[in-house]
Amino acid sequence: MIAISMSIRKAGGGNNRLPPKSRSFVFAALLWAGAFSCASVNAETLEEFAVKTAVTLNLAIFTEWPEHAFKSEDEDLRFCVIGDNTVQQAFEQLSAKKIGSHSVAIFNINRNRNIDDCHIVFISGQDRLQLAQLHAAALGKPILTVDDTEGLTTFKGIVNLQKNNDKLTLNINLDLARQAGFIMSARLLKVANVITANP
Amino acid sequence: MYKTVILIFGLIVWMLASQAINAEEASDVYALDLEELLDVKVTSVSKKAQSLSDAPAAIFVISNEDIKRSGVTTIPDALRMAPGIDVARIDSNKWAVSSRGFNGRFANKLLVLIDGRNIYTPAFSGVYWEMQDVMMEDIDRIEVIRGPGAALWGANAVNGVINIITKHSADTQGGLVTGGGGTEELGFGSARYGTQLGEDTTGRVYMKGFKRDELISQDQSRSNDDWDKVQGGFRVDSLVTNADAFTVQGDAYHSNFNQKLNYPAFDTPNGIAFVNDKAQAHGANVVGRLQHTFSSTSSYTLQLFYDRYDREDIYIHEVRNTYDIDFQHRFALNGWNDIIWGGGYRYSESETRFDRTPAISFDPQNRGDQYFSAFLQDEISLVDNTLWLTLGSKFEHNDYTGFEYQPTARLMWTPHPSHKAWAAVSRAVRIPSRIDSDMTLRGSIIPAGQSPFPPFPVEATVNGSKSFDSEELLAYEVGYRFTFAKLFSLDVSAFFNEYESLRSFSPGQPVPPTVNTPYITQPFIIDNGNSGETYGVETSLVWQMRDNWRWDLSYSFIETHLHNSEYYQEAVSPQHKVSLRSSINPWKDISWDIWLRYTDDASAFTVVGVAPVESYITMDMRLGWRVHKDVELSLVGQNLLNDSQLEYIGENFVQPNENQRGFYGKLAWQF
Incomplete structure (x- = not known):
């Protein structure tokens, strides 16, 4: 079960489409968020x-x-x-x-x-x-x-x-x-x- | 521009949606057996994002983690995180802190408690912030309640209540040593040790000290306001029986604080003289608290405290002793009535001396005042687990204005655990202080050369009045709290405040010159001539964007409409205030925090008229590295965007000073 939920998690993060280049701070932050959301989350953790x-x-x-x-x-x-x-x-x-x-x-x-x-x-x-x-x-x-x-x-x-x-x-x-x-x-x-x- | 906004908005929505999917995984947990459940690693990410009070009031909680990760070293600086709270540093050792407007060093509509001990002084109905400190690492949380809390807490909880709550001594077991220093925080250190004293008795002792650099005057000259402080204290908690919990705690401190002051003088061409004052303060307090349980729905608390301070600067030497006893009993009358009632008595005596300058005096010099109070509150459950009505009032008697009543009616509606709405109507009063009643202040001097009545100079004084009455507030509030997908929470509150009998002053009969006083005195008598309205909105938003990245945004708006007398222009707080914090753990053991703040234009009240303060934006940053399980190194930069920034101007005596950019490093070791 955990494995399934983790794969949902990973898929959710991996689908992230990055916005076009922008100079604004907010954009940079969100881009970075995108990068982080691509990173996998520790697989054995639950809330x-x-x-x-x-x-x-x-x-x-x-x-x-x-x-x-x-x-x-x-x-x-x-x-x-x-x-x-x-x-x-x-x-x-x-x-x-x-x-x-x-x-x-x-x-x-x-x-x-x-x-x-x-x-x-x-x-x-x-x-x-x-x-x-x-x-x-x-x-x-x-x-x-x-x-x-x-x-x-x-x-x-x-x-x-x-x-x-x-x-x-x-x-x-x-x-x-x-x-x-x-x-x-x-x-x-x-x-x-x-x-x-x-x- | 619009495209950009839409794109950003879309991205945020998408991220929230993706996290909503993540949150759904929780249902799988029930398929695990007990052995697996006890073997799985748990995270408490959503807990941090989502904890919201279900009290029918505008509450914001600053946690221990918030304090640590923001890098703040003082209580006022920690309060900058809260929406609706206006915090500004006047000089190195003076702050102006207020809730929902009316800021100033002597701001008087905010009640502040440290572990149940009221730290407001009846000298001016406010708080000497420089004298208040705790071991920051031992703070459990700071509850910031905007709006009137008078029905429960009593007079002066007009626009807010701040509860600084330190940890139970069982939660501070073992040792903690911190130390560091930098450009503005020249040096600081603290040590705490907690241990078990009996089967159900724990205790801790602590000691801390710091030396802080001076700020810089607005004209870029030295501000000569550096200061240092040493403080120590203890706390013991004991479960005497299963039904009786006992706490005793206390603190003592000593502080040397320098200040560059000005005062009205006859012997200078512009009527102002300066002095570099070496002031000092020391004080101590002890609090005892017994909590007894009759049953799960009935318990009482009895609290006693003694607080003493001795503060001496060039203008005033005040020694104040406060004795306080409070009793509170909570019980369920039946299934739908939860009653809290209580009573209290306080005696506060102050001795004042004015030997060094004629700038200020009190008449009588010494006085002791008694405060009696009683309150009753009933929380009525109208619809089970969904709708509550709270009715309550405080009834007080004080030596200045006699009897005061402060009722409230509050409605709390929680149609769903994710949605909570509340509304309230309350009345609160700010009772007179010694400066309203007993003070004579030499506000300014017009030298003979510029006098409208040559050859006599003119002295303008502010005189307290025994007939000064309480300031009154009628407040209407609404609020709404919302949580989404466990990782996002929003808290919005709005208020409309109607004030009457606010402090002002009016000119009295001029006093002609005499042989001993060869000048004309124009007194301004304190009265209740001002009134007005304020309204506003405060929001705070927490977004746990990733497991390791959280955003905290707060925005406050306040509009101030005051009907001021010609001579007394009340302070106007910044209309817009924004605080945005990003807390990220880019790698295990590394934490990185950025805190941006925007403060709109404001104006300060000073005895010589309105003083404008321009808007500013600033940033703090903290980088923490957990070198070892028990050792953390951190680097903090404060006020990074400007070399120096004027935040506020004090009411009198203090020159405008600017808060400077500063850096410090800190080492914390626990064992």
């Missing part, structure tokens, strides 16, 4: 938030919620997002995707931060206070908290995504997950950095 949404979707797939978390078999999986427009737009892509018998419903809870109805909360950014508030409010509840705060030394949420050398690392606080009644699949725990000493 950060696209990857984060996909990882979070996988988290939902490989996590079992406690029974009482869903009122019915086909109830929506309420997926709440706190973050700027880039983050919100990225998560919109998950809307209506199926996880077992549940459909994903995306909620932007930037304004009214009521998390009690959420099955998953994804919180983006470096605001450590907001993060602490969320963790305090979600503690022990069947709410899967996922954050992407960089440079954390202690993990008080269930899942944390860190960027290390341009790749994502998955940190899972298993004690907190168990406390909230989650069962996480072995496949998930195999690829994650599992933290247990820090409930």
